[in-house]
Amino acid sequence: DTGVSQDPRHKITKRGQNVTFRCDPISEHNRLYWYRQTLGQGPEFLTYFQNEAQLEKSRLLSDRFSAERPKGSFSTLEIQRTEQGDSAMYLCASSFLTGEQYFGPGTRLTVT
Amino acid sequence: DQQVKQNSPSLSVQEGRISILNCDYTNSMFDYFLWYKKYPAEGPTFLISISSIKDKNEDGRFTVFLNKSAKHLSLHIVPSQPGDSAVYFCAASASNAGNMLTFGGGTRLMVKP
Numbered sequence: 150d151t152g153v154s155q156d157p158r159h160k161i162t163k164r165g166q167n168v169t170f171r172c173d174p175i176s177e178h179n180r181l182y183w184y185r186q187t188l189g190q191g192p193e194f195l196t197y198f199q200n201e202a203q204l205e206k207s208r209l210l211s212d213r214f215s216a217e218r219p220k221g222s223f224s225t226l227e228i229q230r231t232e233q234g235d236s237a238m239y240l241c242a243s244s245f246l247t248g249e250q251y252f253g254p255g256t257r258l259t260v261t
Numbered sequence: 262d263q264q265v266k267q268n269s270p271s272l273s274v275q276e277g278r279i280s281i282l283n284c285d286y287t288n289s290m291f292d293y294f295l296w297y298k299k300y301p302a303e304g305p306t307f308l309i310s311i312s313s314i315k316d317k318n319e320d321g322r323f324t325v326f327l328n329k330s331a332k333h334l335s336l337h338i339v340p341s342q343p344g345d346s347a348v349y350f351c352a353a354s355a356s357n358a359g360n361m362l363t364f365g366g367g368t369r370l371m372v373k374p
Contacts, residue, residue, distance in 0.1 A: 153304070180359065191265075191350050191364030192305065200286035234372050240304050242362075249295055250362060 153253035174243030184240040267365035280338040284351030291353040341372045
C-alpha cells in the first residue's frame with residue numbers, strides 16, 4: 150500500500166466558490182480523520198469517520214464545511230462559499246481503531 | 262485554551278549531539294501521545310508514540326519520555342543528523358474521544374553539520 154493519498158495537492162479558487170477535496174486512506178484502516186493546518190500552527194481536528202459513520206463533526210468550522218465517507222473507503226471534504234480565511238492546508242489521516250494516525254500529503258487551498 | 266503546548270518555537274543543535282524537544286499538556290484525559298515530523302509542503306510523518314501506562318519508549322535514535330505527574334513529555338534524538346532538520350509536532354489523544362489528535366504548535370529543529 151502506498152499510504153494515504155489526497156487530491157488535489159493544490160487548489161486555487163475564488164471567494165464564494167465551492168471546493169471538494171478527496172482522501173484515500175490506507176485500505177485496512179477503519180478510521181479516517183480530517184484536519185486543517187494554518188501557517189505557524191499545528192494541525193487542528195475537524196471531523197472523523199469510523200467506517201462510513203461520521204462520529205464527530207462538531208469541530209467542523211462552520212456549516213459551510215461538510216464531509217462524507219459513503220462506502221467506508223475514500224472520503225470527501227467540501228467547503229461551500231469559500232472565504233479567504235479558509236486558505237489553509239487540509240490534511241487527511243487514517244488509522245486502525247487505536248494507534249497512530251498516518252497522514253496524507255495534504256491539499257493546500259488558496260482562496261483569492 | 263491550548264491543551265498541548267510546545268514552548269520552544271525553534272531549536273538549533275550540532276550534528277552528533279542530542280536534541281531534546283519538549284511538550285506540555287493540560288488535559289488529564291489524554292492517554293496516548295505521539296510525535297510527528299513535518300517537512301514543508303508535506304503531511305506530518307509519524308515518528309514515535311507512547312501510551313500513558315508507560316514512561317519511556319525507544320525506537321532507534323528516538324526516545325520519548327512521559328512524566329504524567331508533570332503532564333510533560335519530551336523527545337530525545339541521539340545522535341542528531343542534518344536530515345532531522347524539520348518541524349516536530351507533539352500530539353495527544355484520549356481513547357474515550359475517538360482518538361482525535363490535539364497538536365502543539367511545533368518546534369523547528371535545525372541540525373547543523
